[in-house]
Amino acid sequence: MNRVPAGHTTAGAAVPVVVTGLGTVNALAHATAAFTTALRAGTCAIGPVTGFDAMGYRSRIAAEVKDLAIPTWLPSPLRRRASRSDLFALIAAREALADSRLDVAAAPTRVGIILGATTAGMMSGETALFERLEGTRRRYTKTPLLGMPMATSADILATVFGCEGPRLVLSTACSSSATALGVALDWIRLGRVDAVLAGGTESMCRTIFAGFNALHALALEPCRPFDRRRAGLSLGEGAAVLVLESAEHAARRGASAHATILGYGMSADGHHLTAPHPEGVGAALAMRRALARSGVAPADVGYINAHGTGTPLNDGIEASAIRQVFGPAADRVAVSSTKSALGHTLGAAGAIEGLTTILALRDGFLPPTVNLEEPDPACALDFVPRTSRPADLHYALSNSYGFGGNNTTVVFGRA
């Protein structure tokens, strides 16, 4: 008897998985529709840091989420207690669930949660520590310390939305939430769940701001990925949550899809704690694996949402990796960096940029690389400078690379 490989239909094809819900909060907008408008307009949300005193830091700019109201739908203890990163996750997840019209209560144990994170509620922990050290408080308070662990964000989502399926918070540095989308895809293909809330959340904190400053990785002016004069990245914050489910499950409940998620590829540089591999070996391998698993040829890819941090090293190496994988097709693929508009949101970046890639496929446009004035001849790809363009896209990639050589590429297709 021929056995069907795990995650495949009896016909031998990979179980099709679709994205039925989108939700995001970031420096550009507090919901997906407004985010789409801001993306298409080429808005840049990077400005002076206001969330904490940034005096004394080398770079003092970032893309912060501003004027965010605490949602009244949150139960009282959480309204008072949720950390900033948990709040982002809650708002994004609620939007995604409402958008998908998924009835979690109908089969709560069949709905999973996977979030990517790097520092989670670190800002809350910092505040508790400062209060203690400065003597404003003589004892540690529980609330900020509870908001600090990475696991809390998924715990809170499960509690508020009643999800009783498997739950995971993972970290692969700045590719964390791209990896989260990939693992969610696996869970669905393996039949462990019907649907997953998958995404990532990140709030600004002093520790990360200081760390990136100390590495001289932060630009003094808003980052300009792929520009000849690029001088580093700009940090950001926010969250994105996607509802992923098998196409069959979505069809059974009459849900419409924004896009399909076809596959993902991961690799490790095995090279250095912060610097990418100089030949982009890991970045290229992640793209190759993602394409192979998705059954998509490079020539069919119309758009790549680049990792595109704006650091001298990343952008050159990523462009070279794209050329290695795509060959002559690299001249026909559009590549842009969303980080030029809303900064590098670390643990949330893969999810926010995955969502951006889905919007590009669904609405037929190329999000621009904002602030790109003099394309670096050493990079030499179509980086969609400053202005978005219409495009008829069938397949698109989202690249995410993290410190330590954590590479993840996700492939999406038009629904």
Add this chain to the structure above:
Amino acid sequence: MTMDRAALKLKLKELLVSGLRLQDTEPSAIADEQPIFVEGLGLDSIDALELVVLIEEHFGIAIPDEEVGKSAFASIDALAAYISAEQARAG
């Protein structure tokens, strides 16, 4: 240091609002005999732990265990009575 009972109750209400971030509640809107937890102000067990710390910080009075906490945190009246008694005991 002892305090007039009415002033003590007002201070406790202000402490609840600021310390537990009850932004939507006016201190004066909390009734002296109103239950503080669950159905009263919507506080939960984590708030109880916070309140133990707040009382210790502001009055130097410990809530040694859950039994004491349960009766002391029944209402603002009960909490003020507990603090006054402890202060009197300490002289």
